Amino acid sequence: MTLLGKGVSPGMAQGKAFVYKDVLLRDSERYLIDDSQIDDEKTRIKKAIDDVRKCLTIDAKQIEGKLGKQSADIFRAQEAILFDPQIGKEIKRVLETQMFNAEQVIRTVFRVLARRFRDLDNEVLRERGDDIDDLSRRLLLSLAGIHAHSLEKLPANTVLVARRLLPSDTVFLSRSSTVGVLAEFAGPAAHAALLARELGIPCIGGIPDLLETVHTGNFVLVDGTTGTAVLNPNPQAMERHKKASEEVRKSRETMAYVNSVERTVTSDGIEVSVMANVRSREDVELAMQCGADGIGLFRAEPFFLSTKHLPSAKKFATFLLESLEPARGRHIDVRLLDIGADKNPIYLHLPPEPDPSLGRRGVRVLHEYPELLDTQLRAVLEVSQEFGIGILIPMVTVDSDVLHIVSLLQKFSAEMGICRLPRIGAMIETPAAALSIASLRTHVDFFSIGSNDLTQYTMAAGRENPLVAEYFIDDHPTILRLIELVVRESGTTPVSICGELAGRVDVVPKLLKTGIRSLSVAAALVPDVKFAVRKIRKESFMQEKTDNETNHGDCRKQ
Structure with missing residues (x-):
């Protein structure tokens, strides 16, 4: 079965799929609170924000050592959003007027902000909605007391499959384990796509109904240049992919040689x-x-x-x-x-x-x-x-x-x-x-x-x-x-x-x-x-x- 999308990070790879479903796809707790609980929910939100700020600082330093300042700035930008007083005021307003628990307040505020970005005409600005979603997920995980990331220990030769890959996910990507990425939503201007290119990991975005089609353990061929992936390929498809990969390798070597002597x-x-x-x-x-x-x-x-x-x-x-x-x-x-x-x-x-x-x-x-x-x-x-x-x-x-x-x-x-x-x-x-x-x-x-x-x-x-x-x-x-x-x-x-x-x-x-x-x-x-x-x-x-x-x-x- 051939999957068609848009290549956002070039290269070819093959491996077993790991389907990643993050917290934003799940239903979180939603319940009303009374006046006596408002301060408790404010305290929970403040602690979550403090925890996320610390994690962003750590991630920025880790990425800077691995990929450089430009990539690390993605996480510093997220930290700047958390420091924005307007965000704090909106969280307070929603909590005090709608009287919902902390999880629901975070979902509401950040969902509205993400939608504002995604409604813009500029593609680069639309992709900033991913940063807002990333912050929302970090805060929800902190509120739930979850600190481990499910992508920390992927096996070798993994093709990561996700609805949307957010910047914090890419912190755990490694060329030694992740050989390719398939995403239902990922444009070339998305921060996750930028980081995938820096890491040299082939990535395809824009594949419809991806999570309903691919399952963990499926074998996948990835061509990030053409934006095509083959699910559970037959021997003929495997051979074609092998030949194409070899041609890409030789082409790169030839181009590098030409660049070095001319x-x-x-x-x-x-x-x-x-x-x-x-x-x-x-x-x-x-x-x-x-x-x-x-x-x-x-x-x-x-x-x-x-x-x-x-x-x-x-x-x-x-x-x-x-x-x-x-x-x-x-x-x-x-x-x-x-x-x-x-x-x-x-x-x-x-x-x-x-x-x-x-x-x-x-x-x-x-x-x-x-x-x-x-x-x-x-x-x-x-x-x-x-x-x-x-x-x-x-x-x-x-x-x-x-x-x-x-x-x-x-x-x-x-x-x-x-x-x-x-x-x-x-x-x-x-x-x-x-x-x-x-x-x-x-x-x-x-x-x-x-x-x-x-x-x-x-x-x-x-x-x-x-x-x-x-x-x-x-x-x-x-x-x-x-x-x-x-x-x-x-x-x-x-x-x-x-x-x-x-x-x-x-x-x-x-x-x-x-x-x-x-x-x-x-x-x-x-x-x-x-x-x-x-x-x-x-x-x-x-x-x-x-x-x-x-x-x-x-x-x-x-």
Whole structure:
């Protein structure tokens, strides 16, 4: 039997089905309460919210270590929703006016909020309804005293089958056990789909009546590229799937080889560098296998967040040497630790801030914790003698952010007897930095534009807040004009761009139009981006200039 859906994460897999039915599909307790019970129900709800907040913090750190900050931000966005005072007011109102128990109040409030998102025209915003459902389920489980997750210990070669896979489910997905995912509801913009792609797990969404058709133990063939699955296949179907899987593997190997030996140029000769964003040796190996031209962003956060004590410079240097070895001889940029009050190592004890995104972040934190900064700079100086690496300074806003780092590098290099300093780069993530390029370029060797934060601070829309997601448009003409300004003002100083925007093949022509000639993307996206670049002609992306100049009105209509 063939099941048809929409491929939302490419790849091929086969295994036994595990049908997952979560708490949102079950009926929970529903009963009226009297005035004397209101305070008790409020207490139960408050405890559940506190429990869920703690779990979200843990999940975010776990996902950040496994998949990086962008994926972890999904869970920080959910935490922001719980902190929204309007949600708290609505819970209180429903409880006091409808006089139902805590479980029914949570279901009512979050069902209405999820429906508001799903009624929107924008596909990305519609998928935010999953985040609301995820919070509702977490709260209901906490109210029921259930803390274990049924996906924690799946057997090897499992094809997970679900009505809808929510972000908290993906925390427990592992490539070593889950080989594929089938979902009745899952679009390409859903957070679960994004996480499945990051994990490299084939996923098909939009399969009607899935839970009535597939049962635990059924053998399933999954093709996440075409969006087809075969239930209980016959020998002929098994053989076809095996051959197709082999062809996909060979195609990937061929594309990786082509990417590794051929320059990436547009069809009319404009050369573009496509590098990778990584955080571990495993990522670096994948980047090289995919034909990346180098490492445009090595993230240090997972290393520092995974330890209970501040690691020594020697330990960090050893980690970098081991991680970067597969990219020896390639372009490599290592970013200094980018943390803040909302994401910090336990040994720093950073106090909470009312608005972490506008507080101490990136280089601002490093200035306040000299030992943390010194550890990184000494380690990078040591590694720079083995690799021709560059240092990226995060969250640069003013010249002094760079000058302080340069001064310390000069001091430590003299102490260590090192004559050659690594290249020094600044992350351009705020409008202030973008408007200060002419001054900043006198102190650095290169720039890297962080499109995620640049969008957040320019559009005044927190990327972790789904309630203003309609304003977080990273390819809005305003953002593209800022990028173009950075390139123009940088003169001969090289400029690259990292962040989600760089990996969107539909936006690559727009980026080339701004003058960008270096992209840094998730390792798995390198082949797709290189393929897209090779199909572009100059006139096609120059046309974007005309289109964008006439299309910069209400951002909510983009």
